[in-house]
């Protein structure tokens with residue numbers, strides 16, 4: 001052990017290094033809020049089946065706490081939190097509530113079946129929120145926060161409290177609130193930078209002040225919840241960890257309200273890759289990062305930019321000759337992480353026409369899809385049809401087939417086929433065939449600005465549902481001239497917006513499938529949702 005005199009002359013970084021060498025890594029809890037804050041991304045609403053699918057993927061990923069939703073927001077939110085609570089084993093399931101008896105009791109009702117339930121109560125504390133949103137004094141806010149935690153604690157032992165807009169809250173008042181809610185029974189205190197206003201140094205100062213000034217802080221885990229309005233969410237979360245936070249709230253692909261939240265994959269890989277500096281560990285199974293990212297992107301329709309750290313298509317691509325030369329000599333010259341550590345396969349070409357069911361199941365599993373025997377059967381049948389149309393089946397194709405399976409919902413209209421004749425400058429003639437509740441139905445029209453528009457108009461005529469097309473995107477799932485085209489659409493009808501996705505080697509068929517999928521969802525309908533920041 002170094003003497004006290006030596007320690008007094010050592011720099012902070014030398015002390016940190018010494019500390020790192022002597023102790024084991026500090027565990028950091030990963031709290032994922034993709035299903036709650038992530039779902040608040042404009043256009044990202046998910047149905048119950050999709051939420052359950054993501055929750056199961058988060059368990060496999062090793063997430064400690066899954067925030068499953070905001071049960072009082074809508075009957076749909078309540079039902080999915082309850083379903084996830086019943087299904088998830090091995091991770092804590094959390095439900096959000098405002099500091100009101102009705103919210104807290106409803107959250108508890110939804111969490112009842114959970115193996116490890118947590119109630120997360122929140123109340124804004126910053127002066128701007130107190131004055132303009134809540135119209136409450138400091139004392140009233142303090143009393144309501146304590147009452148909320150006390151009520152939640154009557155139901156369960158694991159209680160998180162968030163002083164919303166904490167990063168803009170006066171530090172003396174924040175310390176008082178944190179001390180009071182811990183005394184009332186909060187076991188985690190989460191410090192949100194609700195509007196993404198903080199900087200890393202400021203975040204560090206806030207957490208350090210709580211560590212130094214709140215007398216009972218050792219009775220709770222300090223958490224951080226950073227939004228990305230200034231692109232600093234990951235940096236701010238890491239600064240909070242350095243100052244003593246033991247939990248990070250984040251989302252897959254960084255999706256969330258406005259510019260989003262701290263990206264799980266980035267913060268986790270920063271802690272892992274720079275273990276020499278942070279000396280912290282998480283339970284995240286990092287090879288599952290890319291499959292989970294793909295799953296969330298496909299379900300929410302929010303694409304991952306090519307240059308996104310860790311999970312973007314270009315994250316491990318080396319274009320410059322000098323870099324490629326260095327990579328061939330020694331990958332560590334230009335790579336600080338190995339692609340396989342985040343779940344990126346170096347080889348992509350996998351299966352073909354003669355591949356069997358076992359090879360397909362194997363590949364699907366490696367890509368992060370656990371298929372039941374019935375699901376495997378359906379995916380295998382679709383795989384055979386695809387293999388007849390396309391010589392080489394890539395990972396992207398298999399992922400598309402699996403996701404189609406998971407997003408299958410009861411459909412009133414099932415795509416059967418189309419025929420089309422068109423000429424530039426003239427309206428196309430389209431015949432569209434579907435099964436409506438099992439009965440064949442078709443329509444022929446001559447209308448539209450081009451083939452895609454003609455197909456969309458035929459679907460509107462056939463289903464009787466007129467929509468506004470808010471978004472239409474086409475992209476190739478893999479490479480090559482015979483690559484499958486993926487079409488995603490966002491349709492609006494009677495104030496409701498739904499997304500649909502279709503994949504095929506024929507991009508017009510993909511468009512028809514996407515349009516029909518979104519129309520089927522509009523028919524099933526969904527109740528209006530309530531988001532905490534919009535209350």
Ligand code: KIV
Nearest residue numbers: 122162164165192194
């Ligand atoms: O950003 C925020 O403040 C939140 C709270 C509800 C934790 O999402």
Ligand code: ZN
Nearest residue numbers: 037194225257
């Ligand atoms: Zn938030």
